[in-house]
Amino acid sequence: MKSENKNLFTLLPKPAPYEASTSPFWDDAYISIGLLDAHLNPNHDAATRSLTFVEASATWIRSLVKDLDHPKLLDLGCGPGIYATYFHQQGFRVVGLDFSKRSIAYAKEQAEKKELNIVYRYQNYLDLDEKEAYDVITLIYCDYAVLSQENRLHLLKKIKQSLKPKGLFIFDVFTHQQYENEKESSTWYFSEQPGFWRNEPHMCLERHLIYEGHLHLDEYIVMDEKDNIESYRIWDQSFDEDSIKKELNAAGFNQISVYSDVCGNIYHPNSKTMGIVVSHG
Structure with a gap:
C-alpha cells in the first residue's frame, strides 16, 4: 500500500530537532536482519565495538564494584547480548533490555545454548519502572544522545529510581x-x-x-x-564536560566522574567520546 501523505517532496524539508522517523527502525522486521548482522560482524564496529574493547570495558566496570559479590547489572540497549555475556563472565547477575525483537530472540537463544543465566527482555527502556533493583546500569555505545533532551531527562529519572543506594550508572556520549x-x-x-x-x-x-x-x-x-x-x-x-554534567545535575545526579571511554581511560580534551560514571547517593 502506498504511504499516505508522504512523498519525496514532503520529506525533503529539514526535519525539526528530534523529529521521529516515519516508520520503526530498530524493530523493523527486515532492517533488523542487517542490524543484527552489524552487531555480530567482528570486522567493523558500526553497531558494537570490537570484542577486545568490550572485554576491557566489562573488566573495568567490574573493578568499579569489586567489593560486591555478584552485583546485579541492567544493560540498556543490550542488542544481541554481546556486552551482557562479558558482564556475566565478570560475575554480574545480568538483565538485558532491548527494543529489537530479533536481537532479543538471538540473545535468548545464545544464552540458552551456552547455559548462561542472563535475563533478556524485549522492552523500550523509556518504560523502565523498577525501584532500587540494580547495583549498576549501563547504556553503552553513545545511545544516550539518540534520545531528545526531554526523553533523556525522563530516562535519567527512571534510572535513578532503579538504582540501589550508591549504585552506578555508566554510559558514553560523543564529544x-x-x-x-x-x-x-x-x-x-x-x-x-x-x-x-x-x-x-x-x-x-x-x-x-x-x-x-x-x-x-x-x-x-x-x-x-x-x-x-x-x-x-x-x-x-x-557534549562537553560542562553540558553533560549540567544535564545530569538536572536529574539529581551530582557525583559524576568523566573518562575518555567506558574502559576507564583518562579523559583528555581531544577525545571523541566521554565515558561517564554517575553514583546514586
Missing part, C-alpha cells in the same frame, strides 16, 4: 571532537538488488544535517518500486 570537521552533505543511490533497507530494488537518499546546539542528524529516505517511502532518522547530540 564535539567527533563532529569537528563535519559539514552537511547529501547523496543518493539506487539498488537493483536487496540491500540493508529493503528486500527489493529501492532508492535511498542519505543526508547528514547539522543543527544549532551541537545536534546532528543522519537521515535515510528510502523509496521502493511501489513508491512507498519512509524516512529513518538517527539523531545524535554531542
Whole structure:
C-alpha cells in the first residue's frame, strides 16, 4: 500500500530537532536482519565495538564494584547480548533490555545454548519502572544522545529510581571532537538488488544535517518500486564536560566522574567520546 501523505517532496524539508522517523527502525522486521548482522560482524564496529574493547570495558566496570559479590547489572540497549555475556563472565547477575525483537530472540537463544543465566527482555527502556533493583546500569555505545533532551531527562529519572543506594550508572556520549570537521552533505543511490533497507530494488537518499546546539542528524529516505517511502532518522547530540554534567545535575545526579571511554581511560580534551560514571547517593 502506498504511504499516505508522504512523498519525496514532503520529506525533503529539514526535519525539526528530534523529529521521529516515519516508520520503526530498530524493530523493523527486515532492517533488523542487517542490524543484527552489524552487531555480530567482528570486522567493523558500526553497531558494537570490537570484542577486545568490550572485554576491557566489562573488566573495568567490574573493578568499579569489586567489593560486591555478584552485583546485579541492567544493560540498556543490550542488542544481541554481546556486552551482557562479558558482564556475566565478570560475575554480574545480568538483565538485558532491548527494543529489537530479533536481537532479543538471538540473545535468548545464545544464552540458552551456552547455559548462561542472563535475563533478556524485549522492552523500550523509556518504560523502565523498577525501584532500587540494580547495583549498576549501563547504556553503552553513545545511545544516550539518540534520545531528545526531554526523553533523556525522563530516562535519567527512571534510572535513578532503579538504582540501589550508591549504585552506578555508566554510559558514553560523543564529544564535539567527533563532529569537528563535519559539514552537511547529501547523496543518493539506487539498488537493483536487496540491500540493508529493503528486500527489493529501492532508492535511498542519505543526508547528514547539522543543527544549532551541537545536534546532528543522519537521515535515510528510502523509496521502493511501489513508491512507498519512509524516512529513518538517527539523531545524535554531542557534549562537553560542562553540558553533560549540567544535564545530569538536572536529574539529581551530582557525583559524576568523566573518562575518555567506558574502559576507564583518562579523559583528555581531544577525545571523541566521554565515558561517564554517575553514583546514586
